[in-house]
Amino acid sequence: MNHLMAMPVLVPLVAGACLLITFKAPLMTQRLISLGSCSLLALLGIWAVLQAGQHPHTLYYLGNWAPPYGIVLVLDRLSAIMLLLTACLSLIAGLYACRGTDREGAHFHALFQLQLAGINGAFLTGDLFNLFVFFEILLIASYALLLHGGGRARSRAGLHYVIINLVGSALFLFAVGTLYGLTGTLNMADLAVKIALIPAEDQPLLTSAALLLLVVFGVKAALLPLLFWLPRAYSAASAPVAALFAIMTKVGIYAMLRVFHLVFSQGEQPINLTLWEWLWPLSLATLLLGAVGVLGSASLRTMTAYLVIVSVGILLAAISLPGQEMLSSALYYLLHSTCLTATFFLLADLIGKQRYRGYDRFSLVSPLNHRWLLGCLFFIAAISISGLPPFSGFISKLWLIQSAIKAPSGGLLWGLMLLTGLLTLIALSRAGSRWFWRPTTSVSSPLRLDKTSFVLICLMLTTSLVLSLLAEPIIHYLERTAEQILSPDEYIHAVLQSAWLSEAEVVP
Template identity: 85%
Template sequence: MTNLMVMPILIPLMAGAGLLLGFKASLTIQRLTSLGSCGLLVLLGVWAVLQAGRGEHLLYNLGNWIAPYGIVLVLDRLSAIMLLLTACLSLIAALYACRGADQEGSHFHALFQLQLTGINGAFLTGDLFNLFVFFEILLIASYALLLHGGGRARSRAGLHYVIINLVGSALFLLAVGTLYGLTGTLNMADLAVKIARMPVADQPLLTSAALLLLVVFGVKAALLPLLFWLPRAYSAASAPVAALFAIMTKVGIYSMLRVFHLVFGQGDQPLNLTLWAWLWPLALATLLLGAIGVLGSASLRTLTAYLVIVSVGTLLGAISLPGQEMLSSALYYLLHSTCLTATFFLLADLIGKQRYRGYDRFLQVSPLNHRWLLGSVFFIGAISITGLPPFSGFISKLWLIQSAMKNPSGGLLWGLMLLAGLLTLIALSRAGSRWFWRPTTSVSSPQRLDKPSFALICLMLSISLLLSLLAEPVIHYLELTAQQILSPQRYIDAVLNQAWLTELEVQR
């Protein structure tokens, strides 16, 4: 069964490569291939969550080379959750793209699958160099997806996006090279053991490498002051691409959780304490800037992009604070915020197509068809994302605030969270009143309401309700996940003890 671990990487990789080689295939075949791949990823995500739920670390050694000498994939509760979340989001985004967005340019579905390859690989890899490799795969695909369909706005946003991520990639290589020079390994479990025994003379260089990784992951996660590429890039991308991009910032957050707790969390004076100390004020500043950006946004896409920044600041602030309850509540918020921001990117596109002028801009009010139907969906999404009951936003924020109040420094976090929620509520109420509750004359729109697209948005919103209805088992699973993250020795033993046992069998 462990052979299934490599399938979340191989399936989209083979689908993407096949679509590139068969670029002359009909659009129907391309769509079926892409949707089939995403459907299989959902099934694999469910399998991964069930398998990881047993509490064991599942390993897959590529080429049958035992770690730390070969490449190893590791599946635990955290990576399983991220795989399932990515798969569900990708399936809905791909289905939405099949309603016409994939015809705006060439190779959409091939690039879509290659980006999934990079994202899934980043969640499964057990060494830093292959984390860099998968980062590059997802970033190269995202460059092209961002530019898909062309246009001046996308070209300008794509240029900024490419430049800052190329700088991040260069810094990643410097950090990886430094760590390899100091330890002679890049396997994360092996790094954890060797860094814990590092002599004092090498500590300054080791700290420099760790801070470089903080910068690199901060670029991916959109941490202040490395976030200014995100609002323009996410608001310029097509709706299904922006919806998939909602998971990309979480790749950076996942990397911080994985690397900082595992690689730099061992020894008498773990280095991750320094990293969390740097991350804490930057996370709070990110949260505050995101909230201000939400209030000042001129379109729903831009507002949603700043909501992504708010979620990043909230998550990074939460994981900077110690405690298992703090971490598990952050993971619940991660699931909620990713689904809701992706939903709003799709909803902005659907609303924009029902207006003659202004698309999703707030400042240009034009007649809107189906305003009561769209307004109802907008209202449900708004109360969920601002943290009002009975949806998952209320549970996630309440749990985060309760956890933060138990920490001496948590008052700053929950205070800013309440402020961000208030500003988000004001911004969404202002937008909704202009679009849906102001008396306007309904006219024939440039494009009739696409019912399958509307159904997909309703499906995304139902995930928020499902997280509320299944809150007890989900919270229990996340508490066990947080416990596993905060016990990195189990990960180390699972990876390195396998190598020791294999060598012992060879000697016998």
């Protein structure tokens, strides 16, 4: 077995445990452990992408117990992409936190690493129960990270965040218990085989379990009507925490792709067809609500939180439509939107620290230091996330629109995407002109601009340009990824192998 498969989970888990044990160590020591872990995860992410490109499915059996009896980790193109994206995002967010955010409360870096362990585990697990376990690990860590630094706004947002996710966790257990009672297994590949052979009298119960999972993943992904916790929680969190949270909704979307295309796609009447029918109108409503929220936001952090909701709506609508091209274009948009929303959370903090009052609120007029420098950053980020050339936003939305036109009912998504882009452009233009174009009074003692934070945001914006310059090889990789997702038989054979498949024909 290739033990590197377990490292994306073990490295942050061990780092988090060490940080908890040595919580009295100097802050610099804690930073070195945390950043060392993030750097190693970035290297492991690159390895994962290369490994998945050469070998369709790489398996790791914990304790050397073969599935479906033992725990298995599965690396394919989709999980490899998500691992690399999470690692790069965590490294930038961790470096940004070291500029002072980690001083605001205790155990920041330990919680940061534990959340990464949960996220990476969710991307690698091949077992539905362990998906629940890793969800709980990342959620428990995110509860504390959201409250890091204290304050009434964070406590209030944290309460709503905890309650809605605890309800989601309870529903997840109900769904998992129902599936286990019906099939006697929770290995995803084995579930796919057993569910295809479920007798007709058990179909209503099976459909109910699938719809429960749709609700659970909808909570994680912030799908309407389960999204109202997100704007308050994300806008109240500290900047590096909110930047890392940009990947959290994508964990829910990943779970939908993995479970619905694999577990519920087999048999003569696949259950995932019913799930897509529910997901399509809800995702369009999510997209529309997110666009209205962007236009009506009172601060840049709140606007960015609604931009996350917009990206969720577009992604879920895209994966609801059939076709390999539609799915691959959605994956490209996932990379773009995650990087850009994380950038905006960091940019909002940098701008807020250069204002004498009001932080990032639009309604308050305040002198702004380094106006032209920050204005250039804001302009580049705005045109990229709005979908204007030459950045990745233009390529991702163009590819999505071209794919949507070919898909049935895709014209509705096409129209809503154009409307959302227009509303986003209006909102960002209004914010930019209010901050950077209006003349402001001069100040006698300007605030110091943190050069490291500025460089980190520039690096995040560079990822948008890199996605554009390397669009051809990235698109080719994503097309193969979409093909792999839509061919679940390969995953099932890789995990269970032919010997077990022949025995699994008889349902207990």
